[in-house]
Amino acid sequence: MTRYPCEEEVLKQIRPTPEERTYIRTMGKRLIEAVERSGMAKAMMVGSVARDTFVRGDRDLDIFMLFDPSLSREELQEQGLALAHRVAEEFGATWREKYAEHPYVNATINSLDIDLVPCYAVESATKIKSAVDRTPFHTRYILSHIGDYADDVLLLKQFAKAGGVYGSDHMTEGFSGYLCELLTIYYGGFHPLLEAAARWRPGEVIDIEKHGTKEFEDPLVVIDPVDPERNVAAALSLSRMFEFAELARGYLAEPSIEFFCRPDSPPLTREVFTRLLAARGTHLFTLTFKTPDYTPDTVVPQLRKSAESIRELLERSEFAVNRIDVCMGEERCMLLFELMNETVPVMRRHIGPPLWSRGNAEKFLAKYVREEVFAGPYVEEGRYVVEVPRTFTRAVDLLRSRTLFEVALGKHVRRSMKQGWTVKVGVECWDEEFAEFISRFLARSSPLARIMRRTGK
Amino acid sequence: MTRYPCEEEVLKQIRPTPEERTYIRTMGKRLIEAVERSGMAKAMMVGSVARDTFVRGDRDLDIFMLFDPSLSREELQEQGLALAHRVAEEFGATWREKYAEHPYVNATINSLDIDLVPCYAVESATKIKSAVDRTPFHTRYILSHIGDYADDVLLLKQFAKAGGVYGSDHMTEGFSGYLCELLTIYYGGFHPLLEAAARWRPGEVIDIEKHGTKEFEDPLVVIDPVDPERNVAAALSLSRMFEFAELARGYLAEPSIEFFCRPDSPPLTREVFTRLLAARGTHLFTLTFKTPDYTPDTVVPQLRKSAESIRELLERSEFAVNRIDVCMGEERCMLLFELMNETVPVMRRHIGPPLWSRGNAEKFLAKYVREEVFAGPYVEEGRYVVEVPRTFTRAVDLLRSRTLFEVALGKHVRRSMKQGWTVKVGVECWDEEFAEFISRFLARSSPLARIMRRTGK
Numbered sequence: 001m002t003r004y005p006c007e008e009e010v011l012k013q014i015r016p017t018p019e020e021r022t023y024i025r026t027m028g029k030r031l032i033e034a035v036e037r038s039g040m041a042k043a044m045m046v047g048s049v050a051r052d053t054f055v056r057g058d059r060d061l062d063i064f065m066l067f068d069p070s071l072s073r074e075e076l077q078e079q080g081l082a083l084a085h086r087v088a089e090e091f092g093a094t095w096r097e098k099y100a101e102h103p104y105v106n107a108t109i110n111s112l113d114i115d116l117v118p119c120y121a122v123e124s125a126t127k128i129k130s131a132v133d134r135t136p137f138h139t140r141y142i143l144s145h146i147g148d149y150a151d152d153v154l155l156l157k158q159f160a161k162a163g164g165v166y167g168s169d170h171m172t173e174g175f176s177g178y179l180c181e182l183l184t185i186y187y188g189g190f191h192p193l194l195e196a197a198a199r200w201r202p203g204e205v206i207d208i209e210k211h212g213t214k215e216f217e218d219p220l221v222v223i224d225p226v227d228p229e230r231n232v233a234a235a236l237s238l239s240r241m242f243e244f245a246e247l248a249r250g251y252l253a254e255p256s257i258e259f260f261c262r263p264d265s266p267p268l269t270r271e272v273f274t275r276l277l278a279a280r281g282t283h284l285f286t287l288t289f290k291t292p293d294y295t296p297d298t299v300v301p302q303l304r305k306s307a308e309s310i311r312e313l314l315e316r317s318e319f320a321v322n323r324i325d326v327c328m329g330e331e332r333c334m335l336l337f338e339l340m341n342e343t344v345p346v347m348r349r350h351i352g353p354p355l356w357s358r359g360n361a362e363k364f365l366a367k368y369v370r371e372e373v374f375a376g377p378y379v380e381e382g383r384y385v386v387e388v389p390r391t392f393t394r395a396v397d398l399l400r401s402r403t404l405f406e407v408a409l410g411k412h413v414r415r416s417m418k419q420g421w422t423v424k425v426g427v428e429c430w431d432e433e434f435a436e437f438i439s440r441f442l443a444r445s446s447p448l449a450r451i452m453r454r455t456g457k
Numbered sequence: 458m459t460r461y462p463c464e465e466e467v468l469k470q471i472r473p474t475p476e477e478r479t480y481i482r483t484m485g486k487r488l489i490e491a492v493e494r495s496g497m498a499k500a501m502m503v504g505s506v507a508r509d510t511f512v513r514g515d516r517d518l519d520i521f522m523l524f525d526p527s528l529s530r531e532e533l534q535e536q537g538l539a540l541a542h543r544v545a546e547e548f549g550a551t552w553r554e555k556y557a558e559h560p561y562v563n564a565t566i567n568s569l570d571i572d573l574v575p576c577y578a579v580e581s582a583t584k585i586k587s588a589v590d591r592t593p594f595h596t597r598y599i600l601s602h603i604g605d606y607a608d609d610v611l612l613l614k615q616f617a618k619a620g621g622v623y624g625s626d627h628m629t630e631g632f633s634g635y636l637c638e639l640l641t642i643y644y645g646g647f648h649p650l651l652e653a654a655a656r657w658r659p660g661e662v663i664d665i666e667k668h669g670t671k672e673f674e675d676p677l678v679v680i681d682p683v684d685p686e687r688n689v690a691a692a693l694s695l696s697r698m699f700e701f702a703e704l705a706r707g708y709l710a711e712p713s714i715e716f717f718c719r720p721d722s723p724p725l726t727r728e729v730f731t732r733l734l735a736a737r738g739t740h741l742f743t744l745t746f747k748t749p750d751y752t753p754d755t756v757v758p759q760l761r762k763s764a765e766s767i768r769e770l771l772e773r774s775e776f777a778v779n780r781i782d783v784c785m786g787e788e789r790c791m792l793l794f795e796l797m798n799e800t801v802p803v804m805r806r807h808i809g810p811p812l813w814s815r816g817n818a819e820k821f822l823a824k825y826v827r828e829e830v831f832a833g834p835y836v837e838e839g840r841y842v843v844e845v846p847r848t849f850t851r852a853v854d855l856l857r858s859r860t861l862f863e864v865a866l867g868k869h870v871r872r873s874m875k876q877g878w879t880v881k882v883g884v885e886c887w888d889e890e891f892a893e894f895i896s897r898f899l900a901r902s903s904p905l906a907r908i909m910r911r912t913g914k
Contacts, residue, residue: 201813202839219839238838238839239836239839241839242811243836245813246812246822246836249815276831279831280802280803280804281801281802320775322804340775340802341798341801344798345737345738345740355699355702355703356657356659358655358656358706365703365909369906369909369910374733374736374737375899375901376902376903376906377906378902381695382676382695382698387737442832445833446833446834446836446841449822
């Protein structure tokens with residue numbers, strides 16, 4: 001396999017050093033021994049460390065503790081956490097409990113970020129009792145199929161990270177580590193994968209084990225080799241998929257180290273922000289409220305759903321929306337709306353029933369003929385239309401009103417907003433805490449466009 | 458047949474007096490004799506006078522001159538006009554030539570408005586050589602089927618006139634006299650017709666002679682008893698059809714003389730107009746230009762088409778349009794647009810190809826990555842989007858620009874606008890010449906809503 005010179009360069013920088021690898025694997029083995037010494041569970045390393053596909057400086061070590069599947073959920077949770085606490089204490093770690101589908105322990109030992117995760121030792125990935133039970137099977141599959149592709153996976157991960165498409169979390173909606181590994185194995189290396197991705201179309205299906213049993217609607221379908229009913233790429237959005245395709249085309253046309261470097265673009269200043277916003281001529285609005293005390297994978301989808309619902313409310317109210325985005329900060333969350341107009345006329349058109357729906361038409365006419373209206377009821381395309389006054393003529397008033405609670409907000413977002421929220425308008429939207437988010441929003445570009453501009457190509 | 462008291466009242470007012478009828482029919486007979494005396498053509502009275510369905514005070518008398526179908530178009534025109542001139546002169550009339558599908562003579566004798574129309578004496582309505590050849594067949598059909606329904610037709614015509622739905626011209630898009638006659642005959646009188654109309658649905662089909670051979674898409678289909686391939690109601694719009702249905706329901710619920718009275722609503726004053734417009738909060742724009750020297754049936758459809766094309770241009774440019782209307786005045790024509798916003802941000806979103814259309818996507822990226830843009834190209838729903846500056850941020854600038862010539866204007870409208878047009882904004886739109894038109898636009902209401910408000914019901 002030939003590598004471009006820039007790839008050798010990149011590998012030199014991201015391949016873990018032998019010392020690093022030895023150290024982290026040794027630590028893993030000691031933790032496994034500590035778990036198994038208890039006699040309560042088997043243990044294994046999972047994740048990129050176990051598969052030797054971790055990037056230098058990654059300090060994440062995942063130890064799964066495999067318990068007897070005959071335990072109840074409660075027993076697993078109780079025994080799993082107790083064991084994890086004991087092991088963490090034994091290593092003198094600082095630790096805390098965390099919650100995904102069920103609780104686990106996150107410990108820090110010598111600056112390593114270690115997760116101790118209890119799961120069931122099920123006999124096959126199709127018999128899992130919770131999502132984490134699948135992970136050991138993924139690790140085993142990759143270990144037995146990775147062959148000589150470890151460096152290819154490293155390059156791919158770095159390529160995807162630098163392009164902003166790495167991670168299957170709800171904020172990124174990109175490529176998970178496992179997906180990167182499977183794609184590398186399937187296509188036979190980093191270059192063949194890029195060649196294929198450059199030609200991807202929506203609805204691409206990859207079934208390495210040729211055992212898929214279900215139809216998926218997702219833009220990319222990669223049937224899990226350990227579970228025929230699961231799409232490994234389910235979290236990948238159409239946009240991230242094609243941002244990757246775009247990067248692949250750009251890289252194949254002109255391979256360069258730039259494709260592996262995270263862009264180092266400092267956020268705007270308040271002055272530049274003010275100037276850019278004035279140049280666009282659009283109307284920016286932010287809603288901020290206290291961040292709900294849940295993980296990003298719970299909160300971010302709710303932020304998105306809330307912003308989408310509020311966008312629909314705005315558009316129903318005739319405020320044209322250009323773009324929206326959301327950001328989950330430590331303390332506060334922000335929903336950002338860019339509108340094409342900030343006011344609408346008092347008059348709004350209210351469309352009634354068709355005249356041939358006689359009962360409804362007669363009721364509609366009787367109601368509005370008695371009310372103060374601007375015009376109507378009149379007949380347009382066979383339907384009644386009436387022009388009536390509206391409640392909110394300014395977007396800011398709508399966004400500050402309790403009408404927001406009439407649309408579908410996420411449960412935790414709703415609860416947080418009940419405590420209050422703040423609406424800012426235009427240049428007032430600038431917020432140092434969200435400087436990076438707001439800057440990225442205003443200067444939004446595809447990853448390849450950013451690289452082309454950076455390199456002047 | 459029982460009549461409501463208000464109907465007897467109305468009939469007393471609109472039924473021609475015996476003297477009027479005798480006078481007008483006598484004049485008709487004398488004109489027929491004069492035509493036939495020439496030996497060049499047969500003649501007959503057509504229209505409502507011939508059918509005894511004319512409303513008191515109608516001074517229209519139509520005499521058709523039926524020529525040998527073996528004449529060429531040119532011969533018909535030449536001989537027809539010559540004969541008409543001679544007859545008009547013989548009666549000492551003031552007369553002038555007019556043009557419909559082909560030329561005819563319009564003469565005034567003792568305040569009667571007389572049309573002398575040459576046509577071909579074809580043997581059946583399916584063999585006509587021009588649209589006017591059909592008229593004699595209509596007259597004969599109605600005369601032989603009208604029976605006792607002359608009063609019903611009179612009531613219906615007055616009802617439709619008062620409701621603003623009478624006339625198959627392009628401005629009204631309503632019910633022609635012939636259509637009123639056929640509907641009365643088909644349903645068996647004024648009341649049964651109203652009962653039926655109150656229950657109409659779009660796509661109603663009436664085929665009195667059960668000989669229809671074609672499918673029509675029109676909201677109301679009334680197969681011409683003298684021509685199986687023609688829909689008599691082709692000019693009727695969905696809105697006029699259901700305004701009539703609405704009036705029928707209102708009248709049957711509470712019969713009153715109000716349904717036969719033309720509303721006498723004086724136009725607004727400039728002051729009231731200014732106040733109403735400010736209350737609505739919308740943005741009014743008028744375009745005026747010289748009226749093309751053609752008949753309303755040529756010009757009005759072109760005005761509508763032009764206004765519709767400009768509406769689409771406005772909406773493509775993100776100016777939201779509430780309503781439009783057109784008016785053909787003696788000297789000038791007016792296109793009226795009511796917008797929800799009069800400005801848009803400099804920034805406009807330009808949507809590019811999907812990323813999987815590789816060639817186009819690469820071209821798009823290469824183009825915009827080098828241009829000054831506000832943001833992008835970025836990927837949204839798998840397509841490139843770029844945010845670029847636009848030319849017109851004010852609707853008035855767009856409406857004053859030659860961009861209007863890039864959209865489909867009617868031929869004569871385009872020619873007239875090439876000589877120049879005027880755009881007015883907001884309160885400046887007020888124009889005494891178009892006071893009635895603008896007033897009707899602002900206070901638009903269905904006919905029944907107007908009656909209910911007038912009578913306080």
